[in-house]
Amino acid sequence: ANGPALTLDQIGSHNAERIDALAEDYAALDRQLARRGVDIAQVKSAVATFSVAVPSWGAGRGGTRFAKFPIPGEPTNIHEKLEDCGLIQQLGQVTPRVSPHFPWDKVSDYAALREEAANLGLGFDAVNSNTFQDQPGQAHSYRSGSLSSTDADVRAQAIDHNIECIEIGRQLGSRALTVWVGDGTNFPGQQHLGRSLDRYLDAAAQVYAALPGDWRMLLEHKLFEPAFYSTVISDWGSSMMAAQELGPKAMCLIDLGHHAPNVNIEQIVARLHKAGKLGGFHFNDSKYGDDDLDAGAINPHQLFLIFNELVEAALEPRTGFDPAYMIDQSHNVTDPIESMLCSAEAIVGSFAKALLVDREALRAAQESNDAIIAFRALRRAYDTDVAPIVALARAEAGGAIDPLALYRTLGWRERKAQERNTVGLGAGIV
Ligand code: PSV
Numbered sequence: 514a515n516g517p518a519l520t521l522d523q524i525g526s527h528n529a530e531r532i533d534a535l536a537e538d539y540a541a542l543d544r545q546l547a548r549r550g551v552d553i554a555q556v557k558s559a560v561a562t563f564s565v566a567v568p569s570w571g572a573g574r575g576g577t578r579f580a581k582f583p584i585p586g587e588p589t590n591i592h593e594k595l596e597d598c599g600l601i602q603q604l605g606q607v608t609p610r611v612s613p614h615f616p617w618d619k620v621s622d623y624a625a626l627r628e629e630a631a632n633l634g635l636g637f638d639a640v641n642s643n644t645f646q647d648q649p650g651q652a653h654s655y656r657s658g659s660l661s662s663t664d665a666d667v668r669a670q671a672i673d674h675n676i677e678c679i680e681i682g683r684q685l686g687s688r689a690l691t692v693w694v695g696d697g698t699n700f701p702g703q704q705h706l707g708r709s710l711d712r713y714l715d716a717a718a719q720v721y722a723a724l725p726g727d728w729r730m731l732l733e734h735k736l737f738e739p740a741f742y743s744t745v746i747s748d749w750g751s752s753m754m755a756a757q758e759l760g761p762k763a764m765c766l767i768d769l770g771h772h773a774p775n776v777n778i779e780q781i782v783a784r785l786h787k788a789g790k791l792g793g794f795h796f797n798d799s800k801y802g803d804d805d806l807d808a809g810a811i812n813p814h815q816l817f818l819i820f821n822e823l824v825e826a827a828l829e830p831r832t833g834f835d836p837a838y839m840i841d842q843s844h845n846v847t848d849p850i851e852s853m854l855c856s857a858e859a860i861v862g863s864f865a866k867a868l869l870v871d872r873e874a875l876r877a878a879q880e881s882n883d884a885i886i887a888f889r890a891l892r893r894a895y896d897t898d899v900a901p902i903v904a905l906a907r908a909e910a911g912g913a914i915d916p917l918a919l920y921r922t923l924g925w926r927e928r929k930a931q932e933r934n935t936v937g938l939g940a941g942i943v
């Protein structure tokens with residue numbers, strides 16, 4: 514079995530060259546934060562406990578609906594994807610779990626796959642079902658929907674697939690099923706808007722019934738695409754309605770790219786938390802729609818504000834508050850390993866910044882309706898360069914101080930290009 518890609522020596526000598534400069538930066542930040550009454554060591558410990566899962570499908574060049582431009586050495590199957598995710602984890606120490614997608618990651622022996630991942634220092638996060646594409650040899654088509662289809666046989670097939678995903682997930686040590694359906698319509702009148710949701714709820718309840726006791730079913734809403742007039746689980750309202758109807762194990766998952774433009778996502782976070790239904794996130798960024806760009810690349814302030822709400826939520830937890838964090842991106846112009854390293858850093862950095870908010874000052878300003886002081890409490894935290902905290906936490910966990918720089922010295926893709934098959938051309942996936 515494949516073991517870790519990097520030796521401890523490689524990381525050690527990389528860090529040895531950088532640790533003095535990092536210690537200086539950290540000490541300066543420590544002094545700055547101490548003046549603000551913030552204990553940097555506490556922030557670093559909280560950062561050290563944070564982790565975010567990576568999607569197996571994010572390890573390849575995703576492509577767009579128009580084209581795919583694979584890179585030499587790109588992974589071609591789940592084994593190679595795990596290898597790349599293992600390297601990301603070794604370098605960054607913040608992405609210890611992989612979220613698989615079925616049937617894309619189908620293998621014959623899941624116990625062996627779990628062991629293979631463990632040897633690379635990885636576990637498995639939520640399993641994702643796929644009833645938004647037809648697969649070769651499939652009995653019924655999802656062309657008119659899956660869990661909400663008007664055809665009972667199609668619904669049964671979609672239910673069975675989700676239950677099979679739960680079974681696979683059990684073997685992989687996963688504890689959540691994420692369900693995103695592409696079901697919807699392109700024409701007014703094409704389907705009854707109420708009945709399609711009823712059919713979805715009925716089918717989803719059958720999946721829910723198959724969940725093991727300690728599992729969650731994460732419902733991922735999306736406003737549009739592939740359907741462009743209506744989508745069955747279109748927004749957090751529909752998602753929450755469904756999660757409430759299904760039961761306590763059903764929670765809502767927020768993909769940052771799945772909203773109408775300019776929607777206040779951080780407020781959705783607060784609302785779902787209030788209802789005890791905040792189940793998880795798919796982190797990415799977007800300018801137009803479900804762009805699947807790298808987290809924090811377009812709107813880092815939004816990412817910070819989301820984490821600010823998460824920090825608030827943790828201060829007033831609801832039963833079962835334990836959101837599942839995952840990256841969900843399509844890497845079309847970068848090496849996916851580099852994108853995921855940088856995205857994970859942006860995500861954990863936003864969390865660190867949110868921890869710096871002077872909550873007492875914020876609360877006092879909110880109570881006295883002092884908008885500018887309230888905003889300044891957030892802005893001060895957002896403006897702070899938390900890189901030394903994140904880098905030191907990473908180094909202490911055994912990762913690289915500058916993961917991207919170390920990765921660039923490895924010649925990883927060149928080596929993998931010799932070992933791996935070439936990925937075919939063609940359009941990508943959603
Ligand atoms: C849909 O756009 C989505 O965000 C869902 O999470 C899918 O499972 C994922 O993309 C994969 O393409």
Ligand code: MN
Pocket residue numbers: 733768795841
């Ligand atoms: Mn998603």
Ligand code: MN
Pocket residue numbers: 768770771803943
């Ligand atoms: Mn998406």
